[in-house]
Amino acid sequence: MAKIDEVKEQVIIGKTKIVPGLVQEALNEGSAAKDILQAMIDGMKIVGDRFSAGEIYVPEMLIAAKAMSKGVEVLKPMLSAEASTSLGTCIIGTVEGDLHDIGKNLVNMMIGSAGFDMVDLGVDQAPNKFIEAIKNNKNVKLVACSALLTTTLPALKKTVDAIKETGLSGFKIIVGGAPVTQKFADEIGADGYAPDAGAAAEKAKSIIAA
Amino acid sequence: MLTKRQNLLETIRGGNPDRFVNQYEAFDCSPSSPFGMLMGDPISAASAMPAPGGAPAKDAWGVTRAWPANVPGAFPVHDEAHKVLKDIAKWEKIVKAPTLDYPQSEWDKYKPKIAEVDKNEVFVTLFGAPGIFEQIHYLMGMDDSLIAFYEEPEAMKELINYVTEWKLGYAKLLCDNFAPEVIFQHDDWGSHRSSFLSPDMFEEFFLEPYKKWYGYYKGRGVQLVVHHNDAYSANLVPFMIEMKMDIWQGCVSTNNVPELIKKYGSKISFMGDIDNGLVDRGDWNQELVAKHVRRACEENGKHYFIPCITQGGKGAVFDGVYDAITVEIEKMSKEMF
Numbered sequence: 001m002a003k004i005d006e007v008k009e010q011v012i013i014g015k016t017k018i019v020p021g022l023v024q025e026a027l028n029e030g031s032a033a034k035d036i037l038q039a040m041i042d043g044m045k046i047v048g049d050r051f052s053a054g055e056i057y058v059p060e061m062l063i064a065a066k067a068m069s070k071g072v073e074v075l076k077p078m079l080s081a082e083a084s085t086s087l088g089t090c091i092i093g094t095v096e097g098d099l100h101d102i103g104k105n106l107v108n109m110m111i112g113s114a115g116f117d118m119v120d121l122g123v124d125q126a127p128n129k130f131i132e133a134i135k136n137n138k139n140v141k142l143v144a145c146s147a148l149l150t151t152t153l154p155a156l157k158k159t160v161d162a163i164k165e166t167g168l169s170g171f172k173i174i175v176g177g178a179p180v181t182q183k184f185a186d187e188i189g190a191d192g193y194a195p196d197a198g199a200a201a202e203k204a205k206s207i208i209a210a
Numbered sequence: 211m212l213t214k215r216q217n218l219l220e221t222i223r224g225g226n227p228d229r230f231v232n233q234y235e236a237f238d239c240s241p242s243s244p245f246g247m248l249m250g251d252p253i254s255a256a257s258a259m260p261a262p263g264g265a266p267a268k269d270a271w272g273v274t275r276a277w278p279a280n281v282p283g284a285f286p287v288h289d290e291a292h293k294v295l296k297d298i299a300k301w302e303k304i305v306k307a308p309t310l311d312y313p314q315s316e317w318d319k320y321k322p323k324i325a326e327v328d329k330n331e332v333f334v335t336l337f338g339a340p341g342i343f344e345q346i347h348y349l350m351g352m353d354d355s356l357i358a359f360y361e362e363p364e365a366m367k368e369l370i371n372y373v374t375e376w377k378l379g380y381a382k383l384l385c386d387n388f389a390p391e392v393i394f395q396h397d398d399w400g401s402h403r404s405s406f407l408s409p410d411m412f413e414e415f416f417l418e419p420y421k422k423w424y425g426y427y428k429g430r431g432v433q434l435v436v437h438h439n440d441a442y443s444a445n446l447v448p449f450m451i452e453m454k455m456d457i458w459q460g461c462v463s464t465n466n467v468p469e470l471i472k473k474y475g476s477k478i479s480f481m482g483d484i485d486n487g488l489v490d491r492g493d494w495n496q497e498l499v500a501k502h503v504r505r506a507c508e509e510n511g512k513h514y515f516i517p518c519i520t521q522g523g524k525g526a527v528f529d530g531v532y533d534a535i536t537v538e539i540e541k542m543s544k545e546m547f
Binding site (some may be wrong): 014102 | 487
């Protein structure tokens with residue numbers, strides 16, 4: 001098995017200590033940094049699919065994402081010298097009044113693992129915080145808003161409305177969280193919805209390509 | 211007509227209940243307490259809790275919690291400035307359990323409330339939170355703790371054991387002083403779609419601690435252990451049975467509660483299946499509540515099931531929702547019994 005394939009396999013099973021060395025070996029074998037990165041992204045897609053299917057659980061997804069980030073650290077000097085492989089910047093946060101961060105953090109990792117540069121605003125973020133982040137960051141392609149409570153669904157709508165009212169463009173808005181449905185996402189004018197972190201990464205990629 | 215406690219026992223033992231147990235009615239033993247359950251003691255009194263909508267507060271473990279207005283409960287704050295345990299390898303130096311050492315006079319202050327409970331009608335029910343799993347991620351943050359199960363399993367087991375031993379010491383004092391009949395213990399083990407841990411990992415880290423803890427209560431005469439967990443955890447039910455849980459409260463509809471009752475009903479009962487997410491909404495109305503209560507009652511039936519809002523205590527986020535559910539359950543009792 002080529003080292004680049006081993007990198008992918010070890011990311012999938014979350015070998016945080018092994019992946020950095022394998023990445024270096026893959027580079028030594030002649031693989032390009034962007035190809036190694038793509039192999040890890042492909043591995044994380046498999047992780048996301050397995051999570052969506054209920055085959056693995058949150059710790060397995062977290063440890064895989066951590067393994068990938070360790071591998072990316074090795075690649076960083078080379079990636080900055082090569083042409084950009086980023087899919088763009090994604091602003092992510094939990095809406096005002098909501099302190100839930102687990103789902104948001106998972107989505108953050110999975111969208112980041114899919115190739116986006118992530119700007120994580122954290123929890124309990126007012127609409128103007130999302131707007132400021134859109135204005136203050138380059139190449140924003142995606143805004144991801146999370147809410148986990150029925151009481152904060154109105155804040156999700158308020159956030160989407162506020163972003164749209166600014167007239168800022170060039171990005172899509174996706175929403176998610178336990179009480180959020182496709183129907184609700186449509187009602188509040190979001191561009192996309194995903195039911196879990198694995199699906200969110202796929203939705204992120206497809207929605208910016210549409 | 212059976213008393214509320216008799217009716218609950220008939221329900222969970224597959225006997226002859228004369229109506230549905232209506233949500234928390236059999237545990238609603240202390241009208242002046244939050245959620246209607248007993249929750250005062252010297253140890254909890256020494257641990258600051260934020261008020262709903264008030265400023266964040268640091269509890270006796272050092273965990274800062276915030277409680278924004280209009281949400282069901284307080285949340286631990288886990289930014290870098292507030293996280294208690296940033297490196298699991300250093301847990302012995304960092305984590306200091308609150309003292310359990312209080313004079314008897316402090317315990318005696320809380321006994322009048324116990325004496326006021328109408329034990330013919332309802333159970334002497336003690337409310338407890340957080341559970342062992344929650345205590346761990348309150349200290350570490352969820353992401354760090356879930357990763358540590360893989361990266362530092364031995365240290366995690368040591369920390370879990372430390373927390374469990376503290377909880378056993380606390381349980382002894384509660385039993386010595388209050389002689390509870392029911393323990394209502396919080397510990398959320400998943401999201402609404404999946405358990406946080408795989409069944410194998412849950413078994414490895416949490417089954418024995420919970421067997422010790424809940425087993426201790428049973429050995430001290432506690433009749434029922436009721437565990438709140440408003441998450442998907444259908445894959446953990448065999449462990450719930452093994453740890454001597456009598457009632458799983460908070461079982462959300464994604465668990466397919468009717469199937470769980472068929473499979474496990476004689477060994478454990480299920481309390482919930484009326485999801486906050488479906489009925490506890492700003493746009494709720496009686497018709498919506500009636501629809502969900504009817505479904506829950508008809509699909510789950512009269513035995514091993516208590517129709518209830520899934521949140522972990524009497525009440526709801528939106529005014530009127532809890533009472534509306536109560537009214538609809540009464541209607542279903544008249545129709546089905």
